[in-house]
Structures are given as structure tokens and as C-alpha cells.
Amino acid sequence: MPSRISMRFVIDSSVMQAAGRAHPVDKRPKRCRGFLDVVYGCNHRVVVTDEIETEWRQHSSRVAVMWQRRMRTHRKIWRPPPDAIEPLTDAIAGVESNRREQKLMQEDLFLLEAALAADKIVTSLDKEVHGLFRNAAKEIPKLRRVIWVDLDEPDEDGAKWVSGGVSLDPERMLGSSHE
Amino acid sequence: MASRSGRGNHDSKQQDAGVTRITVAGFKSIREEQSIDVAPLTILAGANSSGKSSMMQPLLLLKQTLEASYDPAPLLLDGPNVRFTKAGQFLSRSQKGEPGGEFRIAVQLGTNDRVEICLGKTPKAGFGVRRLTSTMFGNTYELTPEMDHDAVRGQLPLAAKLADGSFPEEVREQCVWRVRQDRCFLGVEATHGDGDHWATFSYLPAEALSHELRNLIHLPALRGNRGRDYPVTAVGESFLGGFDAYVASVIAQWQTEEAGGDLTCMNGDLELLGLTWKAVTRRVSDAHMEIQVARLPRSTVGGEDDLVNVADVGIGVSQVLPVLVALQVARPGQLVYIEQPEIHLHPRAQVALAKVFSRAAKRGVRVVVETHSSLLLLAVQALVAEGKLSPDLVKLHWFTRSETDGTTRIDTADLDEAGAFGEWPEDFGDVEWTAENAYLNAAEKALRRGMKDAK
Structure with missing residues (x-):
């Protein structure tokens, strides 16, 4: 069922960084800019934690800074209260994976922790981490209902999905193949 | 002052x-x-x-x-x-x-x-x-201009009360009240007279x-390049007309102050803006004075006297100087x-x-x-x-x-x-975002064109 209410999105720095690029062939930068624009325009909010802010600063772009300023100025930033963040470190540590995969998951864990404290929506370009978290969702039930919008997917029109009302489609959920 | x-x-x-x-x-x-x-x-x-x-x-x-x-x-x-x-x-x-x-x-x-x-x-x-x-x-x-004596008294008991002190009690009731236009305002006036002697009370x-x-204090958008000289003006609480005519005279007055706090503050602001570090005035005639500014943006050894007329530096200085002076000279409220x-x-x-x-x-x-x-x-x-x-x-x-x-x-x-x-409804950030987006989209198209041309 499409939602017309203001949703709280977790947006990975990979989206912020890509949005600022101009590439003759790669469609992702434009896709990311379009996505950011509709999140602002449709009155949704972005989730910000200390970790997210740090990542945004490290992998930013001019257009991302502008977008963040618009979101801040118009009070579309949502910062979860400290007790709303439930650490997933131990749970992820227990997921069957090799050392590299474990490291990648632990590095991006803050995205899931923030999403679980908000409306369970993550947007990213990181296909590999997406796959790892889908795998982790097999063992961690609470991850299964997290929606992962993968803007790296050529068929994923995130902007259209947001302007269409942010439907909570099961196929976008980390647990989609397990339920 | x-x-x-x-x-x-x-x-x-x-x-x-x-x-x-x-x-x-x-x-x-x-x-x-x-x-x-x-x-x-x-x-x-x-x-x-x-x-x-x-x-x-x-x-x-x-x-x-x-x-x-x-x-x-x-x-x-x-x-x-x-x-x-x-x-x-x-x-x-x-x-x-x-x-x-x-x-x-x-x-x-x-x-x-x-x-x-x-x-x-x-x-x-x-x-x-x-x-x-x-x-x-x-x-x-x-x-309203049409109000007669009774209408004025009925509307303005306060004015009548204020007039009490202006007239002896025995003549107070004989006063004639009327509305008087005073430039862009309306006021009331009470007069009493016996033919030879008249007394008037006005209330605005x-x-x-x-x-x-x-x-x-009004600083219009076009603060004007006043040329090389500024008029000598009086400096008081209010500034008739546009403010820019007073700028040099206000600075001149600050130069005479022993503490020099206002002048220091203005010079600090000029330096903060990266324009210059010093502005002073010099009388060129009984009617005119010039504003001189330090040629360099920051103070240097021996640079105390390296001054030029404000007309000889970037126009930004002469445009913003009235703003800095006005904000410094203005009183609370x-x-x-x-x-x-x-x-x-x-x-x-x-x-x-x-x-x-x-x-x-x-x-x-x-x-x-x-x-x-x-x-x-x-x-x-x-x-x-x-x-x-x-x-x-x-x-x-x-x-x-x-x-x-x-x-x-x-x-x-x-x-x-x-x-x-x-x-x-829309703010500057939206305009900048749209412009940045348009640029990036256009740059992508240009890059694609470049690739086709190369083939």
C-alpha cells in the first residue's frame, strides 16, 4: 500500500558521492540525484546519526552538501534518540561469513541500526553489502523487513518508487527470499 | 551626538x-x-x-x-x-x-x-x-478629516484630558476641537479665544x-559612487534622507573620540570582510571631506600611511562602508x-x-x-x-x-x-540545487557528445 506520510530514510554515503558525479555512460549519478530530489520534494526525512554524518563528510560531493543543507534548513532531518539505536554488532558477528565479509558488514552496520530505529528503509549503491545483509537476514529475523533500495540496480527507479508513495514491497526487503 | x-x-x-x-x-x-x-x-x-x-x-x-x-x-x-x-x-x-x-x-x-x-x-x-x-x-x-467638535471630543478623551493642563478649568468646556492634518498625519487641535486672545492646544x-x-536609517540598494568627496554634515541622532551623505562626517566624529571604540570597530569590520584594515577621513574644504582607506587588506609594518581615496579601490568598499557605519552608529531600538x-x-x-x-x-x-x-x-x-x-x-x-x-x-x-x-515556498537552496543538477545533467550530455564525436 503506497504511503503518503513522511517516511524516514537512511541514505548511504555512496548515494551522496555518486550524485555529484557527471558520467557520460553511468546512469547512477543521475538516478541518485533524482532520488535525493524526490525524498526532499515529497516531504520525507533523512535519518542522521553520528556515523552517518561522518560517512557523508568523508564521501561527499557539492550536490550532496546542497541537498543536506536543504534537508536541514527545512527540518527534514531526523536524529534517533540515543536509546532507540539497538547495536547489531554481536548479532552480525554470529552470522556465518568469512573475515572480509564480516568486516564489510561491521563497517556498514550503522545503516541498519539507524534504519531499524526509523522506518526500516536503507538506500545504497553498495551491491556487495546488500547481498551480505540479505544473507545475514536469514539468521537475524529483525533484518528481514528492512527495505533496501539498491540504486546500483539498473531496474531500480528509486525516484519513481518514492514519488509513487514508498510502497512497502516485499521484494525490496532483505528477507524477501526467506519468508 | x-x-x-x-x-x-x-x-x-x-x-x-x-x-x-x-x-x-x-x-x-x-x-x-x-x-x-x-x-x-x-x-x-x-x-x-x-x-x-x-x-x-x-x-x-x-x-x-x-x-x-x-x-x-x-x-x-x-x-x-x-x-x-x-x-x-x-x-x-x-x-x-x-x-x-x-x-x-x-x-x-x-x-x-x-x-x-x-x-x-x-x-x-x-x-x-x-x-x-x-x-x-x-x-x-x-x-478622520470630516470629524466635528463633538466627534473629536468623543473619540479622544485622552487628548481632552491632556488639554486640561493647557486651559483654565472655566474655559475648558468652551474649547473648540477640530481635526488638523499635519503632513502625512492627522492630529487634533483645541482652541479657545475671545476675539483678542487665543490659546491653542495640539495633540498628535x-x-x-x-x-x-x-x-x-535608510541605505538604498544603489548607494551611489559619490565620487572622491563626501559632504560635511552635522551628526546627530537622526539622519535625514539617505544615510550615505553622512558616512564621512560620522567617521570624522569617531576620529575625535578619545576612546576610539567606534572607529576601531568599523576598521575591524572592514578587515573581517577582507576589504581593508583602516578608513579615515580628511577635510579637503569647508564643505567636503574625503574618505581614505588602507591600500592593503591587512595591516603591515610601515603601512600606516599607505592610504588611498576610497574611490580608488574596489567599489565594494564604498558600497559597504555606509552599511558598517550605520550599524555602528545606530542606537538600540x-x-x-x-x-x-x-x-x-x-x-x-x-x-x-x-x-x-x-x-x-x-x-x-x-x-x-x-x-x-x-x-x-x-x-x-x-x-x-x-x-x-x-x-x-x-x-x-x-x-x-x-x-x-x-x-x-x-x-x-x-x-x-x-x-x-x-x-x-522556495528558498535560495532550492534554486542552487536546481542549478547544480542542471549543470551536472548538462555535463553528462556534453561528455556523451564528446564520446560520439571521438568515435
């Missing part, structure tokens, strides 16, 4: 002093009644021709009328602050393009007092004051507003209206200007800034977010012009502790 003792940070009394709210109706694009609250730092933003100046021009019309060397009743249309030649140029037009018959301007002073003046075509005297409504001490009085309900308007302070300024200087405004606002000066500078607005937001400027001292008014009938709409926002202002 009046003592400016209130140099510290603002207190609530200062925040309540002076003009606190302006309401306009029937003036240019402000056809329907629109109001703005005036905080110590009030920012008017919006597209060109959206009505920002129209909100302040009625005040300037009243100011130049009050300050005219002759009685131009009811309004001096073509003066030093605003220039019209016909009332039809500023009276709002209807949907069919016909000018309206009147405009209204209301000004709230402090928390309680309010004066509203309605000017328009009158049956007898052409364009004139139709009505003046004054609220003081919780009582509201309305004067808009006296306090008149005082505020005379003290209003005094209204300083600055149009486009950012003109000719480098982006870095525009950002720094916010600190100068902030300092004046914290002193209790009422700074009304009309701007198109996204950087200035962003810098104000940053000062608030950094805790260096209380959000209570700032008001943002965004002006929008209707695409269908051309009328003005004003959206007002308060900043929160993080410097955010919530919902606005």
Missing part, C-alpha cells in the same frame, strides 16, 4: 523597543493586507519584484514627507528615499489593472502602541489622509511614530533598513557580513535587510546553529509574487536552535 550607552547584548526591553510590526495594504503588489514582524535582525528575501521593497516604501514615503524642508502634505512622492511622481504609480491595481483608491500603513511600536494611516483620494482635497487610527495605553482612537497621536521615522547589502561584495565578504548584522542585532538595533544573498542567509543560520546568535532575534520573511494576479504573499519563518526554518 547622543550617548550610545546600550552597547552590551540585548535584553528584553531592547527587543520590545522601536518598530516591532509593519502592516501594509493597497500598496503596489501588496494589494491585500500583509504584515511582517520586525525583529532585531529581520531578513526580507524573495525573487525580484516580489514585493520586498513595497513593504518598506510606505515607511520611507512617510519619512521623507516628515523630513521635507517644506510641507508637501500629505506625501512627498519624489524624495531622497523613494521616487514617485503620481499616486497611481504605487496604489495597487485591481485585476483589471485599475489603480485602487487608497493604501494603508500600520506600524506597531513596542508591544502595545500602534498607528495606522490610510491615505487616498478624498472628496475635497484630492489625495490626502483619509483616516488615522491610534492605539495607545490600551485605547484606540480614530480620526502619531508623535511616537514620527520620532521613529525620523530616526530610521533604531530601525536600519538596508537594501541589498551584498552588492559588489565577494562571497567571503557576504558571509562575514552576517557577523556584523548579528552584533548590531544583539545590541538591540532593528536591522531590516532586503537580500538576494543565499550566503548571507546561510551565514545567519550558521551563527544561530553555533549558538552565537539567538534565534529569537531573527525573523525571516519570504516574499512571493502570484503568477496569476501579481500580488504579494509573505511567508514568515522563525529559526530554531539549529538554524533551520522549516517550510518556505
Whole structure:
């Protein structure tokens, strides 16, 4: 069922960084800019934690800074209260994976922790981490209902999905193949 | 020169002093009644021709009328602050393009007092004051030119009471009351006479507003390149006409002050803006003086006398100097209206200007800034977010012009502790985002074209 209410999105720095690029062939930068624009325009909010802010600063772009300023100025930033963040470190540590995969998951864990404290929506370009978290969702039930919008997917029109009302489609959920 | 003792940070009394709210109706694009609250730092933003100046021009019309060397009743249309030649140029037009018959301007002073003046075509005297409504001490009085003796006494028990001290009790009841037009205001007058001896008592309900308007400091958008010399002027509490004529004389006065705090402050501001580190005046004749500025932006050893006329450096200096001087000379509660302070300024200087405004606002000066500078607005937001400027001292008014009938709409926002202002119809950030997006999309297309051409 499409939602017309203001949703709280977790947006990975990979989206912020890509949005600022101009590439003759790669469609992702434009896709990311379009996505950011509709999140602002449709009155949704972005989730910000200390970790997210740090990542945004490290992998930013001019257009991302502008977008963040618009979101801040118009009070579309949502910062979860400290007790709303439930650490997933131990749970992820227990997921069957090799050392590299474990490291990648632990590095991006803050995205899931923030999403679980908000409306369970993550947007990213990181296909590999997406796959790892889908795998982790097999063992961690609470991850299964997290929606992962993968803007790296050529068929994923995130902007259209947001302007269409942010439907909570099961196929976008980390647990989609397990339920 | 009046003592400016209130140099510290603002207190609530200062925040309540002076003009606190302006309401306009029937003036240019402000056809329907629109109001703005005036905080110590009030920012008017919006597209060109959206009505920002129209909100302040009625005040300037009243100011130049009050300050005219002759009685131009009811309004001096073509003066030093605003220039019209016909009332039809500023009276709002209807949907069919016909000018309206009147405009209204209301000004709230402090928390309680309010004066509203309605000017328009009158049956007898052409364009004139139709009505003046004054609220003081919780009582509201309305004067019209047609009111007779009984109507005036009925409307103005306070005036009658004030007149008590002017006339002996036995003649008080024999006074004749009438409404009197005093330039752009209406007042009342009580006279008593026996043929040989006459006594008159006058009362102007808009006296306090008149005082505020005379003290209003106006810095227009085109502050003009005054050439190499500035006139020698008197320096007092109020500055008739535009402020730029007084700039050199104010600086000259500061040079004579022993403490030199004002001069140091102004020079500090010039350096903060990255323009120069020193400005001084030198008398060139009995009628003129020149402003000299240090040639380099920062102080250097032996650079004390490396000065040039302000006309010989970038125009940004001569444009912003009146702004810095005005903000320094203004007293708490005094209204300083600055149009486009950012003109000719480098982006870095525009950002720094916010600190100068902030300092004046914290002193209790009422700074009304009309701007198109996204950087200035962003810098104000940053000062608030950094805790260096209380959000209570700032008001943002965004002006929008209707695409269908051309009328003005004003959206007002308060900043929160993080410097955010919530919902606005559109702001500078949206424009920048759109422009950046357009550039990146165009760059991608250009790169694709380049690839095709290479093949």
C-alpha cells in the first residue's frame, strides 16, 4: 500500500558521492540525484546519526552538501534518540561469513541500526553489502523487513518508487527470499 | 551626538523597543493586507519584484514627507528615499489593472502602541489622509478629516484630558476641537479665544511614530559612487534622507573620540570582510571631506600611511562602508533598513557580513535587510546553529509574487536552535540545487557528445 506520510530514510554515503558525479555512460549519478530530489520534494526525512554524518563528510560531493543543507534548513532531518539505536554488532558477528565479509558488514552496520530505529528503509549503491545483509537476514529475523533500495540496480527507479508513495514491497526487503 | 550607552547584548526591553510590526495594504503588489514582524535582525528575501521593497516604501514615503524642508502634505512622492511622481504609480491595481483608491500603513511600536494611516483620494482635497487610527495605553482612537467638535471630543478623551493642563478649568468646556492634518498625519487641535486672545492646544497621536521615522536609517540598494568627496554634515541622532551623505562626517566624529571604540570597530569590520584594515577621513574644504582607506587588506609594518581615496579601490568598499557605519552608529531600538547589502561584495565578504548584522542585532538595533544573498542567509543560520546568535532575534520573511494576479504573499519563518526554518515556498537552496543538477545533467550530455564525436 503506497504511503503518503513522511517516511524516514537512511541514505548511504555512496548515494551522496555518486550524485555529484557527471558520467557520460553511468546512469547512477543521475538516478541518485533524482532520488535525493524526490525524498526532499515529497516531504520525507533523512535519518542522521553520528556515523552517518561522518560517512557523508568523508564521501561527499557539492550536490550532496546542497541537498543536506536543504534537508536541514527545512527540518527534514531526523536524529534517533540515543536509546532507540539497538547495536547489531554481536548479532552480525554470529552470522556465518568469512573475515572480509564480516568486516564489510561491521563497517556498514550503522545503516541498519539507524534504519531499524526509523522506518526500516536503507538506500545504497553498495551491491556487495546488500547481498551480505540479505544473507545475514536469514539468521537475524529483525533484518528481514528492512527495505533496501539498491540504486546500483539498473531496474531500480528509486525516484519513481518514492514519488509513487514508498510502497512497502516485499521484494525490496532483505528477507524477501526467506519468508 | 547622543550617548550610545546600550552597547552590551540585548535584553528584553531592547527587543520590545522601536518598530516591532509593519502592516501594509493597497500598496503596489501588496494589494491585500500583509504584515511582517520586525525583529532585531529581520531578513526580507524573495525573487525580484516580489514585493520586498513595497513593504518598506510606505515607511520611507512617510519619512521623507516628515523630513521635507517644506510641507508637501500629505506625501512627498519624489524624495531622497523613494521616487514617485503620481499616486497611481504605487496604489495597487485591481485585476483589471485599475489603480485602487487608497493604501494603508500600520506600524506597531513596542508591544502595545500602534498607528495606522490610510491615505487616498478624498472628496475635497484630492489625495490626502483619509483616516488615522491610534492605539495607545490600551485605547484606540480614530480620526478622520470630516470629524466635528463633538466627534473629536468623543473619540479622544485622552487628548481632552491632556488639554486640561493647557486651559483654565472655566474655559475648558468652551474649547473648540477640530481635526488638523499635519503632513502625512492627522492630529487634533483645541482652541479657545475671545476675539483678542487665543490659546491653542495640539495633540498628535502619531508623535511616537514620527520620532521613529525620523530616526530610521535608510541605505538604498544603489548607494551611489559619490565620487572622491563626501559632504560635511552635522551628526546627530537622526539622519535625514539617505544615510550615505553622512558616512564621512560620522567617521570624522569617531576620529575625535578619545576612546576610539567606534572607529576601531568599523576598521575591524572592514578587515573581517577582507576589504581593508583602516578608513579615515580628511577635510579637503569647508564643505567636503574625503574618505581614505588602507591600500592593503591587512595591516603591515610601515603601512600606516599607505592610504588611498576610497574611490580608488574596489567599489565594494564604498558600497559597504555606509552599511558598517550605520550599524555602528545606530542606537538600540533604531530601525536600519538596508537594501541589498551584498552588492559588489565577494562571497567571503557576504558571509562575514552576517557577523556584523548579528552584533548590531544583539545590541538591540532593528536591522531590516532586503537580500538576494543565499550566503548571507546561510551565514545567519550558521551563527544561530553555533549558538552565537539567538534565534529569537531573527525573523525571516519570504516574499512571493502570484503568477496569476501579481500580488504579494509573505511567508514568515522563525529559526530554531539549529538554524533551520522549516517550510518556505522556495528558498535560495532550492534554486542552487536546481542549478547544480542542471549543470551536472548538462555535463553528462556534453561528455556523451564528446564520446560520439571521438568515435
